[in-house]
Amino acid sequence: MGGFLSFVKKETLHILRDSRTMLIALLMPVAQILLFGFAVSTEINNLNVAVVVPQWSEDIRQSVEKLSANPYITYKGSITPGEIDQWLRSGRTDAIVVFASDFDRLINQWKQTGTSETAMQFVMDASNTNIAQAGAGYLTNILAGELMSSASMVETHMLFNPQMKSAFNFVPGIMGMIFILICAILTSVSIVREKETGTMDVLLVSPVRPMRIILAKMMPYLALSCINLTTILLLARYVLGIPMGHNLWIVIIISLVYFALALSLGLLISTIAKKQIVALLVSAALMLLPIVMLSGMLFPIENMPAVLQPLSAIVPARWYIDAMRKLLIQGASWNLVFQDFIILVGMTIAILGIALKNFNDKLE
Amino acid sequence: MNDTLAIEVKGLSKSYGNVQALDKVTFDVHRGEIFGYIGPDGAGKTTLFKILVTLLNADEGSASVDGLDVAKDYRAIRSRVGYMPGKFSLYPDLTIEENMDFFATLFGVNVEQNYDLVAPIYKQIEPFKKRRAGRLSGGMKQKLALSCALIHKPSVLFLDEPTTGVDAVSRSEFWDMLFNLREQGLSILVSTPYMDEASRCDRIALVNNGRVLDIDTPQGMVDKYDKHLYGIKAGDMYELLKTLREESSIASCYTAGEYHHAVAGNGFDAAALKQRLITAGFCNVDIKQLAPDIEDVFIHLLSNEQ
Numbered sequence: 001m002g003g004f005l006s007f008v009k010k011e012t013l014h015i016l017r018d019s020r021t022m023l024i025a026l027l028m029p030v031a032q033i034l035l036f037g038f039a040v041s042t043e044i045n046n047l048n049v050a051v052v053v054p055q056w057s058e059d060i061r062q063s064v065e066k067l068s069a070n071p072y073i074t075y076k077g078s079i080t081p082g083e084i085d086q087w088l089r090s091g092r093t094d095a096i097v098v099f100a101s102d103f104d105r106l107i108n109q110w111k112q113t114g115t116s117e118t119a120m121q122f123v124m125d126a127s128n129t130n131i132a133q134a135g136a137g138y139l140t141n142i143l144a145g146e147l148m149s150s151a152s153m154v155e156t157h158m159l160f161n162p163q164m165k166s167a168f169n170f171v172p173g174i175m176g177m178i179f180i181l182i183c184a185i186l187t188s189v190s191i192v193r194e195k196e197t198g199t200m201d202v203l204l205v206s207p208v209r210p211m212r213i214i215l216a217k218m219m220p221y222l223a224l225s226c227i228n229l230t231t232i233l234l235l236a237r238y239v240l241g242i243p244m245g246h247n248l249w250i251v252i253i254i255s256l257v258y259f260a261l262a263l264s265l266g267l268l269i270s271t272i273a274k275k276q277i278v279a280l281l282v283s284a285a286l287m288l289l290p291i292v293m294l295s296g297m298l299f300p301i302e303n304m305p306a307v308l309q310p311l312s313a314i315v316p317a318r319w320y321i322d323a324m325r326k327l328l329i330q331g332a333s334w335n336l337v338f339q340d341f342i343i344l345v346g347m348t349i350a351i352l353g354i355a356l357k358n359f360n361d362k363l364e
Numbered sequence: 365m366n367d368t369l370a371i372e373v374k375g376l377s378k379s380y381g382n383v384q385a386l387d388k389v390t391f392d393v394h395r396g397e398i399f400g401y402i403g404p405d406g407a408g409k410t411t412l413f414k415i416l417v418t419l420l421n422a423d424e425g426s427a428s429v430d431g432l433d434v435a436k437d438y439r440a441i442r443s444r445v446g447y448m449p450g451k452f453s454l455y456p457d458l459t460i461e462e463n464m465d466f467f468a469t470l471f472g473v474n475v476e477q478n479y480d481l482v483a484p485i486y487k488q489i490e491p492f493k494k495r496r497a498g499r500l501s502g503g504m505k506q507k508l509a510l511s512c513a514l515i516h517k518p519s520v521l522f523l524d525e526p527t528t529g530v531d532a533v534s535r536s537e538f539w540d541m542l543f544n545l546r547e548q549g550l551s552i553l554v555s556t557p558y559m560d561e562a563s564r565c566d567r568i569a570l571v572n573n574g575r576v577l578d579i580d581t582p583q584g585m586v587d588k589y590d591k592h593l594y595g596i597k598a599g600d601m602y603e604l605l606k607t608l609r610e611e612s613s614i615a616s617c618y619t620a621g622e623y624h625h626a627v628a629g630n631g632f633d634a635a636a637l638k639q640r641l642i643t644a645g646f647c648n649v650d651i652k653q654l655a656p657d658i659e660d661v662f663i664h665l666l667s668n669e670q
Contacts, residue, residue: 006465006466006469006470009466010458010466013458014455014458017457017458198449199454201447201449202453203470204418204442205445206443206470207439207442207472208470361438362420
């Protein structure tokens, strides 16, 4: 046991002495959560809106007031029809609302009959399709919301994430990526480093079983992941305001399974790669890219080409991200994430099995 | 298994693809002996060491260390031997002290327990024990590596090219340390490409291209040398070498520092040769008879091979 602990100590010293790696490992989750949480957002925030009013009336005044009172919209004032093109081009505004000259009459007609000619027009800057699409929907909601809903047969409720905050969507994705990064990539690189520098030779010529050497090497990275999980959950709860539900212990159990899976992947890579750079490339190509592209982190699995959908099923992060989404955002209970859990456990056993079979007591 | 043998190697072969790294290598190392495995780069030294410390499997043949078979009892061997690879294989980001502590606990001992054995070596680097191993000089790294390989009091010590990249003074000190360890009963297998270190060993094997050319004591090797060896020098050493190689009375000639070494052939006459060289325009010609050293023996054995 003394050997095991001294290994853990030694490995911890390696990490502590390599301040750059440690900083990356500890700060990356924070940076990514904040970056995706605030900077990268697909929801509407500060949509610049100007209006074109041929003739002011009471109804138009009310509509414009609704716009300027809305916290997500910055009201830029009223312009002439001739200025529309120039304002959009120069980026002074993202959207322009053009009111019809007989706006009041058309609104009244709509209220009475449920049908009328066009009463207002949105001119959107669609060079950013996300903003244009979401913005148009948003403006419709604000300006014609009550009119529409009274006549419409469809009523939409946004459950779990009523403000459609994209951060909610990103947090599980980031979790799926970061733990692979730390457990699988850092672990495999650190094992392969010992092979490359020759210290593995010296370690193997000792009474300590090779498997134990590897297990001990994994411990600090496991600890690092636990710290990161705590940081991410705290940030998600208190900075991004994600509801989290009350099933935190399920989050922790599934995360621990995911850590085990990522560590097994790291071990598997280290049995294949002989050089650190190879371990890095293999990790990046085989893990990071599929996670970003196929796990549903950025692109919904349902939108993928039919060929890629089954492929995404073998990306472990897909199941973890799915489970985290359900747990953190929907507050789901055990039975809803049980499938994800079983799949993750199964993958862990399979990968660990292959890794152990590949693992050799000798150098060959 | 012979109990007086620390290492027993029988017909060991190993190849990497087309390269035959070891070709039916056979030798024994007695207990309490310093055995030198001596040959140029590519002679298969490191491969042999890796097989003996159970890191690689041999293709053919058998070997035992401390009475234990390298294939079957590799676990037991791993806790009994000390291994110092040719490449510096400690942790550069850990201090001297941390490296020592780590390797001690790896073998389930603590530094104090076997301090006596490593003391003569470790004392020299102990003043710098807070310094990281990566910032040590070549000689200090070597002392640290040896201390780490010795800390668990191994019965057999494997030193793969321990003096490569180390200055002459440190090299000499290093051999003194090995003698000291031999006094304490350790058996040592050491490899080196430096022929001048051969005479420091109790017995040596001269090897080339994976084959053992001869095994004997250093003196025995030299005594077996049955040729007459001359040292020849002149003003223009390069022209001299070319001329001597044309000489019918010289069997072979090769560079070896200040004097070219020439092996006398049929009808060799030093005075006549000197006269011929002077006539040919060489200045400062000097010819003297030499006592052969291990390098001469090695070159002689090589020429027999081919």
